[in-house]
Amino acid sequence: MDIFRSVIENFEGHVVTKIRLVNDNGTEISCLTMGATWNEFLVPTEDGGHHNLLLSFDTAKGYYDNSLCCCQSIGRVAGRIKNGQFTLDGKQYQVPTNENGNTLHGGPGSYRFLNWGYTTSRSANSVSVIFQKHIKESRDGFPGNYLATIIYTLDNANRVTISYSALNRESETLFNPTCHAYFNLSDKRDLSSHSLMINSNEYLQLDDELIPTGRVLQVDETPYDFRKFTNLQQSIDANEGFDDAFVVNGPGMATKPVAVLRDNESGRQLTLKSEGTGLVMYTMPEIDDGIKLSRDHGLDAVPCEGVALEAQQLPDAINNENFGDVVLKKNEKKTYHITFEFEQK
Numbered sequence: 124m125d126i127f128r129s130v131i132e133n134f135e136g137h138v139v140t141k142i143r144l145v146n147d148n149g150t151e152i153s154c155l156t157m158g159a160t161w162n163e164f165l166v167p168t169e170d171g172g173h174h175n176l177l178l179s180f181d182t183a184k185g186y187y188d189n190s191l192c193c194c195q196s197i198g199r200v201a202g203r204i205k206n207g208q209f210t211l212d213g214k215q216y217q218v219p220t221n222e223n224g225n226t227l228h229g230g231p232g233s234y235r236f237l238n239w240g241y242t243t244s245r246s247a248n249s250v251s252v253i254f255q256k257h258i259k260e261s262r263d264g265f266p267g268n269y270l271a272t273i274i275y276t277l278d279n280a281n282r283v284t285i286s287y288s289a290l291n292r293e294s295e296t297l298f299n300p301t302c303h304a305y306f307n308l309s310d311k312r313d314l315s316s317h318s319l320m321i322n323s324n325e326y327l328q329l330d331d332e333l334i335p336t337g338r339v340l341q342v343d344e345t346p347y348d349f350r351k352f353t354n355l356q357q358s359i360d361a362n363e364g365f366d367d368a369f370v371v372n373g374p375g376m377a378t379k380p381v382a383v384l385r386d387n388e389s390g391r392q393l394t395l396k397s398e399g400t401g402l403v404m405y406t407m408p409e410i411d412d413g414i415k416l417s418r419d420h421g422l423d424a425v426p427c428e429g430v431a432l433e434a435q436q437l438p439d440a441i442n443n444e445n446f447g448d449v450v451l452k453k454n455e456k457k458t459y460h461i462t463f464e465f466e467q468k
């Protein structure tokens with residue numbers, strides 16, 4: 124097991140460090156301090172090289188030249204909060220908005236805009252990078268301050284575990300973090316050879332601003348039915364892409380996977396588990412021109428080149444009953460885990 128660190132860039136006054144974690148199988152991941160970003164998930168190929176399962180950029184700046192939130196850490200609250208408003212402990216709050224008067228992915232002071240401090244650790248079978256930051260009301264406009272920790276661990280089972288913790292000693296606040304990772308397991312610039320399984324019978328109805336209406340819809344006989352392995356590209360074509368939240372059946376780390384993504388040509392497979400009530404799938408159906416992903420070697424990224432699978436509590440949970448608990452109480456510590464296990468079939 125190995126750990127390497129290198130300063131890669133000065134981005135808007137932030138010194139950005141890249142940390143590489145390598146396991147005994149030659150699988151490696153890298154992370155950037157800026158945005159506590161998951162930069163690469165490199166798996167060995169037959170020709171002795173590596174394939175990056177993630178959509179990535181070559182520079183820290185690349186991640187901020189578009190609104191993909193590519194592979195960045197999202198917090199305090201993933202997804203949209205309607206009008207940036209909610210009631211907590213009997214008090215009404217208005218937090219900063221950043222999209223059509225709503226608050227998306229933690230708003231303008233999100234985790235993803237912070238350059239995180241880090242340490243590393245290793246054990247016999249795993250290597251980790253531990254990011255920490257004091258999350259302050261004065262910076263992101265959400266109530267209360269807390270200490271946030273994000274740990275990326277790579278183990279010898281080729282599993283990446285991301286844990287998100289918040290330790291709150293002050294006042295009640297919200298906590299619903301996620302990793303906005305985008306995947307393409309193939310060597311192609313589309314998802315045509317991918318099959319996807321999602322452990323979900325239901326998805327959320329969304330309004331024109333992609334805010335949940337409160338209605339929960341059945342996946343039966345719709346392009347949202349991924350209960351059996353389904354060709355992802357065909358479903359994307361049938362639905363004109365996805366930007367949707369699936370309700371996870373009986374969420375729980377130790378039970379069934381939330382989702383399994385498989386590339387039928389290369390045999391690469393990723394299994395996602397989490398404790399959250401929701402999975403947001405975003406297939407980037409419309410993207411800006413000029414997005415230069417590392418994998419495209421200078422060409423512009425194309426719509427649906429990758430799929431983001433964002434495990435979390437369901438979006439706008441604070442304004443909808445039964446969407447999941449996103450409240451972090453005073454003197455409480457909460458930890459969520461998301462795991463991505465790689466297998467070569």
Ligand SMILES: OC[C@H]1O[C@H](O[C@H]2[C@H](O)[C@@H](O)[C@H](O)O[C@@H]2CO)[C@H](O)[C@@H](O)[C@@H]1O
Pocket residue numbers: 190191192202228333366367403405407409410411433
């Ligand atoms: O500009 C890129 C896209 O930004 C938004 O997409 C977000 C999506 O709506 C969320 O559900 C997902 O979790 O994150 C996406 C990236 O932030 C816009 O809604 C979309 O129209 C844009 O194409």
